[in-house]
Amino acid sequence: MPCVSEPTVRTGDPIADLLQGGAARTVAEAEEAYLDAHLDDVIALVGSSLSDEEFRAHPLIALLLARGSRPWEDSTG
C-alpha cells in the first residue's frame, strides 16, 4: 500500500508535493505546514549574506511574510 505522505512523483514545488502526497488538504494547510517545518531555515537566512532585496525575494521568506500578520496596505478598514 503506498504511503500517503510521500508523493510518488515529486513536482519540485514543496507545497504541491505536500498536497499531492496527502499531507495537506488545502494550499493554505500545506503552506502552514511547510513554514512551521522550516523556521530554522528562516533564521539561517536572516543571518545570511543576502542583500535585503534578495532576502525579501527568497521563496521561503516571501511565503512567510505573505502568510504572516498583514501589512497595512493589505488590511481592511
Add this chain to the structure above:
Amino acid sequence: MGRLDGLSPESRLVQIVAAFRATRVECLVLGGHAVRFYGVSRNTIDYDLVVSLSAEDWARLGDIVGSLPFGRAPVEGPSWRPADFRRFTIGQLPDGRDERLEFWRKNHLLAPFADLSDRRCEGSYGGGTLAFLGLSDLLRSKETERESDWLDITLLEEIHDEHALRAGRIDDLRSRRGFERAAEAGLLTQPAALQAWSRAEHPVSLAYLQPYVGAASATPTTTGALAELLSGPLRAVDPGSARHLALVEAVRRLHKRQAMEADRADKRAASRRT
C-alpha cells in the same frame, strides 16, 4: 421577563445575561459574541460566559439555567471538565444545529474573575449593554489548540493594536499593521521602546520592540527557542527591515506552537482528573 425564544441571537444573549444578573450571578461574555462585539464579522451559534461562582453555586448552575424562560427546557451536555466548564443546549437553530449556552468557571487561559472584571469592556450589543472580556483577555482566551481560534486572534490583534495606538501604547503590539502604524507615527523611538519593553509580556510584542532597544534590553523572561531569538538575532537586525519582520513571524509561529501544546496538555490533565 418574557420568553427568550423568537429573538435575534444578540438580543437573546442580552436577555440571558440579564436573567443571570437577576440571580446575582456575575458574568462576562467571551467567545464568538465577544469577537463580534470587537468588530470581527463572523458567525457564532454558542453563547459563552465566564461566571463568578463558588463551587457550591457552580454545582447548582443547572437549576439556575433551568429557571430561565427558554422556549424549551435546557439539556445539559457532556463536559470533559465539569468542575470548570458546563454546557447546555437551549434550543435549535433553523438549520437544525443545537444552540448552546456554555459556562467557564476557570481555565488556564483565564485570569481570576476579579481581574477579568476589572479589565472588562462594557458596550452596546443586541439592543442592550453587556460586559465583555477585555480585548487582551479575550486574545489570551483564544490561545487554544483550535486553529479557528487563531484565525480570530489574527483579526482581533489588528483591532487590539488600533485601540492601543489610540491610547499611545506600544508595549503590547501584536500585528504588523499596528507595528507599521506605530513606526509611521514616530512612536518607536529608542527611549519609548525601552520603556515599552519593560512592560511588554507577549513574545510577539517583545519581538517587535527588540531591535529598537538592542543590547540595552534586559534578558527576556521567555525561555527556549523564543528567548534565543529575542536575545540573539532580533538584537542584531535593523528595526522594521524584512529580516526583523521575518523574525517576528518566526516568533509568532513558535509562540502559537507552544500555546497549542500547552492547551492540549491542559485538556489532557483535565480529562485525567475527571
